Amino acid sequence: MLSNFSAAATRLSARRPRLHLRPAEFLRHFAPRPPDSGIATDPAQWRPRPAPAPDRAGPSSISAPIGQYTCQSLNCYPHWSFYRVRVSLGWNIMALLPYDGAMIPGLRKFHEASATFHYAKRDIVIRQNWNQLGVAAVVWDAAIVLCTYLELGTIQLQDRTVIELGAGTGLVGIVAALLGADVTVTDRGVALQFLESNLQENIPTDLQSRARARELSWGVDLQQFDAGGYDVVLGADVVYLEETFPALLETLEYLSSEQTTILLSCRIRYERDQNFLKMLGSRFTVEKVYYDTEKDVHVYKAQKRMVKEDL
Structure with a gap:
């Protein structure tokens, strides 16, 4: 062997x-x-x-x-x-x-068939499938922390248009929908069916029209989405592969306007993660708005820099 x-x-x-x-x-x-x-x-x-x-x-x-x-x-x-x-x-x-x-x-927790959470006054049961989809089909701490931050109400979600990148299990998008947002959760095609099943099982029938899953690979076919048409862009643990940083930044720029709020939840593990924050800061104003000490997860808020018009 x-x-x-x-x-x-x-x-x-x-x-x-x-x-x-x-x-x-x-x-x-x-x-x-x-x-x-x-x-x-x-x-x-x-x-x-x-x-x-x-x-x-x-x-x-x-x-x-x-x-x-x-x-x-x-x-x-x-x-x-x-x-x-x-x-x-x-x-x-x-x-x-x-x-x-x-x-x-x-x-071991990632190999459990489901994980249960309580947000927006509801129990949310998220199916997991590590064996088939790996890291895309389990709930990571960054998603939990971002859901906790959203529930604080610091960011207004009622009747806002929200898009989530790299949604995975869909937990963050589900919580945003339960808090009143119109949500589009996105991930690669291979994870889409799994993602849709979690949406259907956790979003009440009367809110189903306000949540949908769509395929999105960062930097690819972005024209299928409304440029600058979202009030809030969410991403939990999307900052981890250095080779994806340019495409991720391109996608964030395309989806956001100067009025869009971007919330990224992540651990800062390596120098490359700090480098991403510097890259982000060159195009957006960035500030840390939340930190979970137990899980060592940061939530960063970013907004596109104002373009100065020539006089």
Whole structure:
């Protein structure tokens, strides 16, 4: 099995060189005991080596301590996951590991079939489907914090037009609709049917016409949406993949006018996240309006900068 892993890792590295996949180093430092037993799914079989403190979790960036290691999942599949394993030697490697939800206690909640929340005086039951859709089909802390902020009433939602980017399970959009907004929740096509099912199950019949799901890949076919036609743009944990930042900014610019309020809920995990805030600040005025200390999630408010007309 180890030789199969090495070959698969090499093929994947050739397809996506940015991942910097080094199977030989992985096998030397993390091979299970005994060597011929295959890739260990039990962390106790891994050779001990000190690791830095675990990062915080987020979609497509799931970090948790496994034994004495810190593993960061980049993509989730039913049985396999890419992990960046960071050790005290100071280098990063990519590894393809068997994935078992019970293996990491902090991730078990994502494997539950549903999660229940209480917002807008209603119980909201959100279906989850990690095995089929991965990070797009579970409720992340950033969504919970953004819902809490919306319920505070700081932003007026009654009869406002709202669009949510990267809606995932739809929790944030559902709460916005229950608070009186006319909501369009968006995500990639692969997640749309799942998203629609959560809308239908949680929004009362008399409000169904005020909520809809539409496909939107950032920066693609934006003309299908009303340019600058939304009062509020929402995004929970949409800031995590650096290669998506330009398309995300393009989408935010297209959907917003100078009167639009943008609310982005996220953890600030890495330098690239700070870089996104700087990029956002070059085109919008940005301020932090809320911070959940327990979940370490920030809510940022952004508005498009006024265009000065020549005299």
